[in-house]
Amino acid sequence: MAAPQTPEEITRMWKDAMAKGAETWAKILGQGQRPDIYQFWRPFFDQGMEAWSRLLGQGASPNVLQEWKKFQDEWVEAWAKVMTQAMGTDTFAAALGKHLDQHLSAVGPVRKQMTEAGEEYLRALNLPSRRQVADVAELVVSLESRIEALEEKIEALLSRQRSAGD
Amino acid sequence: MAEVGVNSEIERKLLEEMERNLKRLANTAALVARPDDPPVGLTPRRLIYRRNKTRLYHYPAQGGSPHPIPILFVPNLGISRPYIFDLSPGSSFIEYMVKSGYHFYLLDWGVFGEEDNRLRVDDCVLDTLPRVIRRVLRHAGAPGLSLLGYCMGAPLGACTLALHPDVPVRAFVNMAGPFDFAKAGLFACWLDKGVFDVDRLVDTYGTMPAEMVRLGFKLLKPTMDFSTLTNLWWNAWNDQYVAGFKALNKWANDYVPLPGEFFRQWVKDFYQDNKLLRGELVLGGRRVDLANIRCPVLVVGAREDNICPPACARALLDAVSSQDKEYVELPGGHISLVAGRQAANNLWPRVSHWLAQRSRG
Numbered sequence: 001m002a003a004p005q006t007p008e009e010i011t012r013m014w015k016d017a018m019a020k021g022a023e024t025w026a027k028i029l030g031q032g033q034r035p036d037i038y039q040f041w042r043p044f045f046d047q048g049m050e051a052w053s054r055l056l057g058q059g060a061s062p063n064v065l066q067e068w069k070k071f072q073d074e075w076v077e078a079w080a081k082v083m084t085q086a087m088g089t090d091t092f093a094a095a096l097g098k099h100l101d102q103h104l105s106a107v108g109p110v111r112k113q114m115t116e117a118g119e120e121y122l123r124a125l126n127l128p129s130r131r132q133v134a135d136v137a138e139l140v141v142s143l144e145s146r147i148e149a150l151e152e153k154i155e156a157l158l159s160r161q162r163s164a165g166d
Numbered sequence: 167m168a169e170v171g172v173n174s175e176i177e178r179k180l181l182e183e184m185e186r187n188l189k190r191l192a193n194t195a196a197l198v199a200r201p202d203d204p205p206v207g208l209t210p211r212r213l214i215y216r217r218n219k220t221r222l223y224h225y226p227a228q229g230g231s232p233h234p235i236p237i238l239f240v241p242n243l244g245i246s247r248p249y250i251f252d253l254s255p256g257s258s259f260i261e262y263m264v265k266s267g268y269h270f271y272l273l274d275w276g277v278f279g280e281e282d283n284r285l286r287v288d289d290c291v292l293d294t295l296p297r298v299i300r301r302v303l304r305h306a307g308a309p310g311l312s313l314l315g316y317c318m319g320a321p322l323g324a325c326t327l328a329l330h331p332d333v334p335v336r337a338f339v340n341m342a343g344p345f346d347f348a349k350a351g352l353f354a355c356w357l358d359k360g361v362f363d364v365d366r367l368v369d370t371y372g373t374m375p376a377e378m379v380r381l382g383f384k385l386l387k388p389t390m391d392f393s394t395l396t397n398l399w400w401n402a403w404n405d406q407y408v409a410g411f412k413a414l415n416k417w418a419n420d421y422v423p424l425p426g427e428f429f430r431q432w433v434k435d436f437y438q439d440n441k442l443l444r445g446e447l448v449l450g451g452r453r454v455d456l457a458n459i460r461c462p463v464l465v466v467g468a469r470e471d472n473i474c475p476p477a478c479a480r481a482l483l484d485a486v487s488s489q490d491k492e493y494v495e496l497p498g499g500h501i502s503l504v505a506g507r508q509a510a511n512n513l514w515p516r517v518s519h520w521l522a523q524r525s526r527g
Contacts, residue, residue: 064179065179065183069400072396073393076389076392076393076396077389079389080387080388080389080390083388083389084352084387084472087352087355087385088351088352088355089355090355090361092355093355093356093358093361093362094360094361096356096361096385097356097360097361097362097363098361100362100363100367101363101366104363104366104367104370107370108366108370111370111371130280131280133281134279134280134281134283135281137279137280137281138281138282138284141218141281141282144217144218145217145218145293148217148297152297152300
């Protein structure tokens, strides 16, 4: 994807990221329908605005920006803790497992078909498949390992001979 | 008059902020429009052993009188790359240790491919690690070595020591390495055998794909990307911060896959059945008994670690037979324990000092 060049593009990317985040969360939590991103993130913003108003209510300070950053960090950290608690439940773990199962059910047959079709195509062209190349690589690794074991044995024998000679 | 003073102070701050905003815009625009590949891993090193994807690097000790006992550092296998330990000059654990007079050996497991999917924990513990240990001892000409394990590297290292009591190990350091998987936080919950079908995943993909590893770690702290980006914007006026961000960001998005059979065994034996701590783990037909470890042991836990919570790492201490054992809990998370400014002030000097007392010839 091309890097954003204008503020409008950056804003659009940000909105897309927010929408994707809301959709991912909705999927994980087992809510089938596409969420309204503004409604979804609303609790985050409400909490933020409330704390921001409180901060402003304390009067202007020269360090207002530092305080804002501090508040923002605490706010995000508080949300991280809430999320961690929610994600540590059996319900969430079960939803995640279910989501993975659904994903594998969809991906598994497609991958199998594609691999078979790919292998068929390569065989027709008289070319090795990815699996066959991996098998050869596995053989090379095993040979490398055997040579190394032999080297070590020879070194041990030589060292024993040297010490016997001394 | 006082009010005028406050207002002028606010004005000054606002002007300063405007200047910073211009710098922020320039730096972030450069980051987005001209992303470059920041140099990482700059501490001088030499490759002394290679086998398949695995590499063993030697970082020679710097300074006058080096410690006679070298360090073998075993990081995690898969998931991420080990250059986080040598990110950039001044932000490098390895650089710190070599400047403290240690000969440092880094085991880089490498990026595994499809041909490695049959690799198991047994191969790492019974074959790769003993060979690497022999290479380090021979290369250093030392009577012994200290073994440092980070994350998954710690249980792999501990299994090796437990099954090879003849290894002349002078000290073992567990840096945020999981041992009691019942206390392994969110991952223990998500990988529970009642909800996570590891067989189906490995049978489908043959491997644990890097993209899935990335998703798992991102989900662990969903606010992380938001915090990273707001912190970047906040500090983007500072060129030094931006340079550090680039290097760290490169690492943070550089996920690598895990070999399929290794991942299956890792999830089943370690996460789901907690066999290592229960003394039920069998590798190559031999039972792994952590009580066979008798050398000095240091366990370092990170207070805010959500991958290996402190109790999960600390459990090693009760399992070993060592007389000289110590537990230290430091601020930070799984990564900030070992990398970054906090690590430079806490972990690095702590480990270096503890090892120095146990690294005499």
